[in-house]
Amino acid sequence: MSATRSQRLQKSFLKYQHVFVFAAPALFVALVLLAAPTGGSGGLDYWLEYWWLFPFFLLGATIVNTVGISGSALFVPFLIFIFPLLAHPLEPETLVKVGLISESFGLSSSSIAFIQYGLVDRRLALTIVAGSVPFVIGGALLSFFIPEPLFHAALGAALLAAGFLMLKADISHGEPDEDSEAVSTDGGERVDLPDDDGKLGPAGVDATDGEVTRVDRGGDTYRYSWSGYLERFANYSVGGTFQGLAGFGSGELGIISQLRTGVPTRVAIGTNHIIVATTAILASLVHVFGGTILGAFGVGGVHSLSLASTPWNMVVFTVPATVTGGQIAPYVSNALDTGTIQKGVAVLFGLISTALFLMASGAGI
Numbered sequence: 001m002s003a004t005r006s007q008r009l010q011k012s013f014l015k016y017q018h019v020f021v022f023a024a025p026a027l028f029v030a031l032v033l034l035a036a037p038t039g040g041s042g043g044l045d046y047w048l049e050y051w052w053l054f055p056f057f058l059l060g061a062t063i064v065n066t067v068g069i070s071g072s073a074l075f076v077p078f079l080i081f082i083f084p085l086l087a088h089p090l091e092p093e094t095l096v097k098v099g100l101i102s103e104s105f106g107l108s109s110s111s112i113a114f115i116q117y118g119l120v121d122r123r124l125a126l127t128i129v130a131g132s133v134p135f136v137i138g139g140a141l142l143s144f145f146i147p148e149p150l151f152h153a154a155l156g157a158a159l160l161a162a163g164f165l166m167l168k169a170d171i172s173h174g175e176p177d178e179d180s181e182a183v184s185t186d187g188g189e190r191v192d193l194p195d196d197d198g199k200l201g202p203a204g205v206d207a208t209d210g211e212v213t214r215v216d217r218g219g220d221t222y223r224y225s226w227s228g229y230l231e232r233f234a235n236y237s238v239g240g241t242f243q244g245l246a247g248f249g250s251g252e253l254g255i256i257s258q259l260r261t262g263v264p265t266r267v268a269i270g271t272n273h274i275i276v277a278t279t280a281i282l283a284s285l286v287h288v289f290g291g292t293i294l295g296a297f298g299v300g301g302v303h304s305l306s307l308a309s310t311p312w313n314m315v316v317f318t319v320p321a322t323v324t325g326g327q328i329a330p331y332v333s334n335a336l337d338t339g340t341i342q343k344g345v346a347v348l349f350g351l352i353s354t355a356l357f358l359m360a361s362g363a364g365i
Contacts, residue, residue, distance in 0.1 A: 021323060033047070061102075061326055065273065067269060077352065098310075116217070156353040159356070236275070258271065
C-alpha cells in the first residue's frame, strides 16, 4: 500500500525533526530578545546573568527525559534548593513559570525524538491520556485550594512507594530481541520484519489480537501485549491528579504501571513522554488560566500567572538546554541496559521524595 500524502509529510518531518526542533527555541529566544518586557533591563549584563543555568538544565533534561518523567520533578527542587545558593531565592510563581516554559520545550523535543526512534506506542498513549484528562483537570483545580505542604508531602510518599515498586518490579521483558538484523537503520525499506504504513517514522510495528511486535530505528525488536489497562488507568489517574496539583506525578507514577504490565522499558519510557507532555500542557493551561477564571466567579485567594514578571534572562538559557537534553535522551536510553535504568529511576524517585519532604516541612523556603 502506497503511503498517503499526510504520511509522507509526517515521515519527512520526522526525518528532519532536528531542524524543526532546534529552530523552535532559536525563534523563541529571538522573540524574547527583541520583544520581551524586561522592566527597563535588557543590556548584555542582564541577558548573560544566568548563562550558568544551561549546563544544569541540560543535565536535568537529559536525566528526566531518559527515564520518562516530568522535567519539573528536577527543575523545581533545583530552583528551590540549589539556585538560591548560587544566586538568590525565587518566588513560587517564578518557579512555576520557569518550570512550565522550560518543560514544555523539553518535553516536545524529547517526544518527537522518541517517536522518530520508534519507541512510542500511540494506542497505549492515547488511551492513557484520555483516561487521565479529568484527573489532571481536577488536580489542577484543587491546587488553588489545597495547602502546598500537604500535597508535596503526599507526592513525596507516593514517589517513595513508586521507587520501592520499581526495584521490586520484574522488568526483564524490557530487553530487546537479538534477531532483528534485517531492519534498515536509515529509514529505508524493511525485509522480513513487521511494518505498518500508518505508523509515524521509520520504525515498524505489527499488532495481532493485542500482541504487539515493535522494531525501533536501531533494529531492536520488542514484543509485548496491550493487557493491563485497569492497572495502568489506576496509576495514571493518581499520577494525573498529582500532575495537576504539583506539576509532576503522572510520569513518575504512571511508568510503574507500564513496566508492571509487561511493556518493555524503552517503549514505556518513550510512550510516557507523550503522556507526560500532554498532561503537563493541560495542567499548565489550567494553572495559567484557572486563577483568572475562578476569580471571575468570585472565588478569592487564587493565583494567576503574569508574563510581565517572567525572568526572561533565565529562560533564554533553560529553553535551549531542555530542548538539547530532550534530543539526547533517546540515545542515552538506548545505550543503557535495563537494570541501569531500573536502579536509576528508583534512586531518582528517592532523591525527589527527599526534596519534596523538605519542601513540605518548609526547609529552604
